[in-house]
Every structure is written in structure tokens, then in C-alpha cells.
Amino acid sequence: MARNLTPIVKLSRREGVELHPKxxxxxxxRNYAPGQHGQSRRSKPSDYSLQLREKQKVKRMYGIxxxxxxxxxxxxxxxxxxxxxxxxxxxxxxxxxxxxRVGLATSRQSARQLVSHAHISLNGKKVDIPSIQVKPKDIxxxxxxxxxxxxxxxxxxxxxxxxxxxxxxxxxxKKLSAKVTGQPLREEIQEEIQEQLIxxxxxx
Numbered sequence: 001m002a003r004n005l006t007p008i009v010k011l012s013r014r015e016g017v018e019l020h021p022k023x024x025x026x027x028x029x030r031n032y033a034p035g036q037h038g039q040s041r042r043s044k045p046s047d048y049s050l051q052l053r054e055k056q057k058v059k060r061m062y063g064i065x066x067x068x069x070x071x072x073x074x075x076x077x078x079x080x081x082x083x084x085x086x087x088x089x090x091x092x093x094x095x096x097x098x099x100x101r102v103g104l105a106t107s108r109q110s111a112r113q114l115v116s117h118a119h120i121s122l123n124g125k126k127v128d129i130p131s132i133q134v135k136p137k138d139i140x141x142x143x144x145x146x147x148x149x150x151x152x153x154x155x156x157x158x159x160x161x162x163x164x165x166x167x168x169x170x171x172x173x174k175k176l177s178a179k180v181t182g183q184p185l186r187e188e189i190q191e192e193i194q195e196q197l198i199x200x201x202x203x204x
Contacts, residue, residue, distance in 0.1 A: 048204075051198070051200050051201035052201060054195075054197040054198055054201070055197070055198045055201045055202075057193075058091070058198060061108070061191065062091045062094065062097060062108060063096070063108050063112055064091075070202065072087060072091065073087055073199065073202045074202075076090055077199070083199045084196045084199050085195065087195055087199070088184070088186055089183060092184035093134050093183075094131055095115055095120070095127065095131070095134055096108060096111040096112040098134055098140055099111035099114055099115060099120060099140065101164065101169060102140070102164050102169055102171045103155075103164065103173075104120075104142070104155065104176065104178075111130070112130045115127065115128060115129070115130040116128055116130060118143065119142060119146040119149070120140060120142060120143065121139075121140070122138060122139070122140060123139050124139070126143060136168075136181065136182055136183070137179070138180040139177060139179050139180075140179075141176065142176040142177070147176070152176060156173070158173075164178070166188055167181075167188060168182040168184050168185065
């Protein structure tokens with residue numbers, strides 16, 4: 001399985017967003033792009049530059065490589081409704097993102113690893129494909145064997161791991177399981193994303 005092996009902190013600084021909790025302290029001290037020209041003044045970015053950076057930012061936020069991301073855009077454009085909003089909803093419905101959203105992982109990168117290592121079940125069946133699209137009534141839970149893992153034991157005992165701020169997901173912290181109750185709503189996505197720039201990038 002192809003992966004981007006660039007250090008996550010470096011990617012966070014390049015895109016100006018915290019892609020992983022460990023990037024928070026570093027970005028507080030060095031909130032500029034990496035490299036020897038990271039702090040240099042730059043001219044006003046072109047429309048193409050803005051579109052490219054937004055595409056790269058969202059792609060890296062969700063941990064997706066170029067070919068797969070382009071496929072998401074093409075699929076979003078064929079769906080009824082606003083293409084940009086369709087794209088965000090498709091990304092939100094990835095299994096690894098749901099694992100992250102309900103608090104079973106502290107980052108999408110960690111969530112992807114949990115799914116890839118087969119710690120997660122979908123409707124009672126073991127899965128190891130992070131890109132699976134969830135749908136209403138799906139049940140996401142931790143594998144019974146994995147519940148003995150110290151990581152998941154700590155999650156069950158964590159009182160702060162008890163709520164999910166999403167209308168389309170319900171979460172049971174005692175069972176470490178979640179249910180998809182509807183479709184993602186664009187207005188609930190708190191990350192700063194200008195999805196229309198991404199659609200414009202691929203429409204060139």
C-alpha cells in the first residue's frame with residue numbers, strides 16, 4: 001500500500017494546518033513553511049497557487065495520495081448537488097476518518113493504522129481497508145480481541161472519551177462502538193477548507 005513517508009510535522013508546516021497532535025508545539029514555535037526560504041517574503045500567490053495549496057492541504061489532512069484523491073473529485077462531480085460539498089462528504093465517510101471522528105484515534109494517521117492493523121470491525125466483520133465508505137446504519141466497533149489491548153483499555157476508562165460532536169454519528173464509549181445515523185453535514189466540518197478551490201483546480 002502506497003504511503004507518503006514525509007514527516008507529518010514537515011507536512012503540517014508546509015500546509016499551515018496541524019495534521020497530527022505532535023505538530024502543535026512545533027508549529028507554535030515555527031509557524032512557517034519548512035526549508036531555507038520558509039520565512040522569506042513572497043509575492044501575492046496566483047489563483048493556481050491557491051488552488052494547488054488547498055488541494056494539497058486537504059489531501060494531506062485525510063491522508064490520501066493523488067490518484068485516489070482525483071477519483072474522489074471526479075465522483076463528487078457526478079453526484080447531484082454542489083461538487084465541493086459532495087467531495088467533503090465523501091472524505092468524511094471514509095472508515096479511517098470515522099474512527100478518528102469518534103475519538104478512537106487522536107489523528108487520522110493513527111486511525112488509518114488502527115484500521116490497517118485490523119483492530120476495527122464494520123458491522124461485525126473484521127476490516128483492514130481505511131478507504132471503505134460507511135453508510136447509514138453501519139456499526140463501527142473495536143475487535144473483541146483488540147479490546148484486551150492496553151490502548152483500548154485506557155480509552156474505555158477515559159471519561160473525556162464520551163461524546164461526539166457530529167449529528168451523523170452516535171458513539172458508545174463503554175463499548176467503543178459507533179453507529180452511522182445519517183449523512184455528514186458540511187456545516188459541521190470545523191477544519192478550514194475551501195473546497196471550491198479544489199474543484200477549480202481539477203477543472204482547469
